[in-house]
Amino acid sequence: MRDGVELATDVYLPAAQGPHPAVLFRLPYDKNSRYCYMEQIAAELTAHGYVTVVQDVRGKFRSQGETVPFVHEAEDGYDTIEWITRQQWSDAVVGMCGDSYFGFTQWAAVTSGHPALKAIVPRITSMDHTVVVPRWDPERIVTLYGAKYLADYWAARDIVHVPVDHDRRPLLEAFEEAFNASGTRSVAFETCVPHPQPTNLFPLGHPFQARPVPTLHGVGWFCNLLGESMRDYTAMAAHPAWGPLTYLHADSVDHENHRLAHSPVQPENDHNTDDEALRRTVARYVAPVLEFFDVFLKGERPEESLPRVRWHLGHVGFRTSTNWPPPEARELVLHFAEPALAVRDAEGGSLHENPELPAGPSGTVRWTHDPHDMVPSITGDPFSALREWVDESGLQSRPDVLTFTAAPVSTPLDLAGPVRAELTVESTAPGMHVFAKLFDVFPDGTAHLLVRGQAVLPSQRGEAVAIDLGHTGYRLRPGHRLRLQLSCSDFPHYLWHPGTEENPWLATRGATSTQTISVGGGLPGQVRLTVLGAEE
Numbered sequence: 065m066r067d068g069v070e071l072a073t074d075v076y077l078p079a080a081q082g083p084h085p086a087v088l089f090r091l092p093y094d095k096n097s098r099y100c101y102m103e104q105i106a107a108e109l110t111a112h113g114y115v116t117v118v119q120d121v122r123g124k125f126r127s128q129g130e131t132v133p134f135v136h137e138a139e140d141g142y143d144t145i146e147w148i149t150r151q152q153w154s155d156a157v158v159g160m161c162g163d164s165y166f167g168f169t170q171w172a173a174v175t176s177g178h179p180a181l182k183a184i185v186p187r188i189t190s191m192d193h194t195v196v197v198p199r200w201d202p203e204r205i206v207t208l209y210g211a212k213y214l215a216d217y218w219a220a221r222d223i224v225h226v227p228v229d230h231d232r233r234p235l236l237e238a239f240e241e242a243f244n245a246s247g248t249r250s251v252a253f254e255t256c257v258p259h260p261q262p263t264n265l266f267p268l269g270h271p272f273q274a275r276p277v278p279t280l281h282g283v284g285w286f287c288n289l290l291g292e293s294m295r296d297y298t299a300m301a302a303h304p305a306w307g308p309l310t311y312l313h314a315d316s317v318d319h320e321n322h323r324l325a326h327s328p329v330q331p332e333n334d335h336n337t338d339d340e341a342l343r344r345t346v347a348r349y350v351a352p353v354l355e356f357f358d359v360f361l362k363g364e365r366p367e368e369s370l371p372r373v374r375w376h377l378g379h380v381g382f383r384t385s386t387n388w389p390p391p392e393a394r395e396l397v398l399h400f401a402e403p404a405l406a407v408r409d410a411e412g413g414s415l416h417e418n419p420e421l422p423a424g425p426s427g428t429v430r431w432t433h434d435p436h437d438m439v440p441s442i443t444g445d446p447f448s449a450l451r452e453w454v455d456e457s458g459l460q461s462r463p464d465v466l467t468f469t470a471a472p473v474s475t476p477l478d479l480a481g482p483v484r485a486e487l488t489v490e491s492t493a494p495g496m497h498v499f500a501k502l503f504d505v506f507p508d509g510t511a512h513l514l515v516r517g518q519a520v521l522p523s524q525r526g527e528a529v530a531i532d533l534g535h536t537g538y539r540l541r542p543g544h545r546l547r548l549q550l551s552c553s554d555f556p557h558y559l560w561h562p563g564t565e566e567n568p569w570l571a572t573r574g575a576t577s578t579q580t581i582s583v584g585g586g587l588p589g590q591v592r593l594t595v596l597g598a599e600e
Contacts, residue, residue: 065122065129065136065143072126073144075153076106076116083155085182085361086115086148087353090141090173091166092124092133092217098336101346108350114357115153119144121169125221132251133165133218134172134193138268141173149180159361161185161353163282164289164319168193168265175268177275183360185353187282188319190292191271205497205518206559206568209288209446211257215239219248230556236569258569272299278309280356283535284317285378286324286453288446291517291534294482301388312388313352314375314537321345322450324378329451377478378538388535389481393594398546400468400487400589403429403581406550410460410511412467415546415591427584431464431552433496435562435574438553439465443513446557455510456503456549466550466581468591469505477540481594483515483533485548488526488587493563493577496521499554500531502591504538505545514538518558528588535594548591552579 065071074095078084087109093100095118106116122140123131141160149156158180160170167189173181208230215226226246232238236258243249255261268274279300283293300310316324326333335345352374358364371384385391398415400406406413406429413429439462443454460467485500499518503511517533540546553560562574583589 065140069122069127069129071119071122071128071140071144073117073119074102074106075151076103076110076118077153078110078113078115080113082115082153084113084115084153085157085159085357086117086154087357087361088117088119088144088148088158088160088173089162089166090119090121090137090144090160090169091162092121093165093223094125095120098342101335101342104342104346105350108346109354112354112358113362115148117144117148121165123221127221130251131218131221133214134168134263134265135267137169137172138176138266141169142176142178145173145176145178145180156180157182157361159183159185159357161187163187163321164189165193171271172266174271174277175266175274177268179275181277183278183280183357185280185282185356188284188287188289188293188317190289191265191296192292193265203520205520207446208556208559211239211253211559214250214253214256215242218252219243219246219250224248233572234570235560258567272303272306276305276309278311278356278360279306280311280313280352282352283312283314284319284321285314285376285515285536285538286316286318286449286513288319288449290515291532294535297388311356311370312373312375314373314388314535315348316376316378316537318450319447320451321349322448324450324453327450327453375480375537377480378536379541380478380539383537389594390596393481393596396593396595398470398548398591398593400581400583403427403468403583403589406466406468406581407431407463410457410467410509411469412460412547413469415468415470415548419590428580428582429466430578430580431466433464433491433493433552433561433563433577433579435553435560435576437464438555438560439499439551441554441557443557449513453512456501456513457505457509457511460511460547460549464551464553467547469547470545472507472543472545473540474542476542478596479514479536479538479540479593480596482535482592483517483594484592485517485531485533485550486528486588486590486592487531487550488528488582488589489521490525490580490582491521491577492579493561493575494565495561496563496577496579497552497558497561498529498531499551499558500533501549502533503547503549504540505547507543511547518554526582546591546593550581552577
């Protein structure tokens with residue numbers, strides 16, 4: 065690099081004589097690990113005439129430099145692309161690809177403005193990595209798994225899994241004990257907790273200020289970064305310069321590329337351990353990448369040959385459309401009814417298309433948030449939601465969990481677009497979080513998560529709150545029902561709210577609070593879905 069730091073880099077060459085276009089992956093998760101399966105991806109790309117360049121980013125594994133995320137990726141991306149263009153095997157045409165953090169390294173490279181970078185394929189990622197940067201702010205909700213990510217992945221060159229006692233208060237001391245036990249420190253963690261320091265993820269300017277390049281935006285309907293991914297895509301699609309170069313590939317996968325069709329994952333479908341499962345995963349991963357790069361790196365086919373949007377309808381298969389949501393989609397509004405029953409049991413109140421359905425005797429429901437008995441996160445690893453796709457119906461009988469359930473559908477209902485919950489909530493606390501989840505309730509009563517979102521209650525009492533639950537492409541099959549779940553905690557996936565104005569990293573005690581949802585009388589209480597008509 066320009067400062068003399070050397071980054072460990074593997075180059076995989078096609079069998080045929082070059083020069084060739086190159087596809088660059090820059091990642092912090094060990095370029096030679098089975099977890100990243102770079103060798104298998106490279107075999108597919110080189111077989112199709114692409115040099116594959118895979119690099120450990122600065123400070124990780126075999127690369128030199130300080131172990132700090134984000135800050136060097138623009139300059140290091142530029143310097144690596146420049147190095148590629150000077151090699152004999154290079155035709156000075158470069159694309160980039162990769163998931164999660166090595167989706168971010170693509171956006172950083174875009175901001176560098178290197179003219180050889182011709183196209184990118186950022187998958188299950190976001191320009192805004194604050195979802196994994198635990199910067200506490202009273203106006204936003206922090207992921208605790210983001211804090212754990214910085215502690216595990218950015219404390220040393222190797223990955224160090226530090227055990228954290230999430231029940232310890234103050235919570236900051238739990239992480240301090242974990243660092244002391246492992247003998248490591250994370251500079252990235254310390255810049256965020258407990259008082260965030262300013263960090264500019266894009267010191268050379270935001271990607272939208274850079275020269276636009278064709279972008280295949282990959283998302284997973286069950287990825288924990290779905291909300292951030294789709295916000296990137298919708299902003300890109302609407303941008304006057306980037307929009308014409310923006311494409312979407314959406315699949316029914318989670319962050320770790322587990323598929324809905326294989327959930328819960330059995331040994332024969334586990335690409336982490338089974339070689340044939342890995343081969344299938346890589347083939348599904350690489351196919352849209354090759355299709356895209358054959359157009360924008362090789363020029364072998366016209367741009368018009370690419371679908372603007374390819375999306376997977378869960379339980380059905382892939383479809384294409386000119387836009388997202390599909391032009392034929394419509395809005396379906398399901399209104400809250402019988403709110404007093406919402407804390408009764410898992411069935412709770414009801415969701416109904418008729419806004420005139422009586423709200424019940426009071427039209428309100430109250431529940432308590434106890435910061436010492438929070439709603440537990442039972443989905444295991446939030447990055448691997450489909451590994452088990454757990455049944456969450458057991459939590460829905462808790463008195464601090466509200467549910468509203470629709471009637472079973474008699475014909476297939478296809479969800480294809482954004483989901484949003486709108487409600488009016490008041491709290492006796494000076495501030496509060498609200499978590500919303502939409503479930504598919506199977507005929508046997510099990511409830512499986514489709515999409516989720518969260519919001520901080522407005523400071524103005526009684527003001528409506530809209531919760532963005534992300535997007536989905538999913539078929540609700542006959543006999544299945546939709547259920548909306550509301551709560552004030554999801555711990556330890558998300559940082560606790562102590563019910564006070566204290567910094568939750570430093571608070572030692574919490575205060576119980578009462579929340580009230582009001583329905584009827586012109587107050588919003590509904591979930592807005594985007595659906596397609598039933599197939600003939």
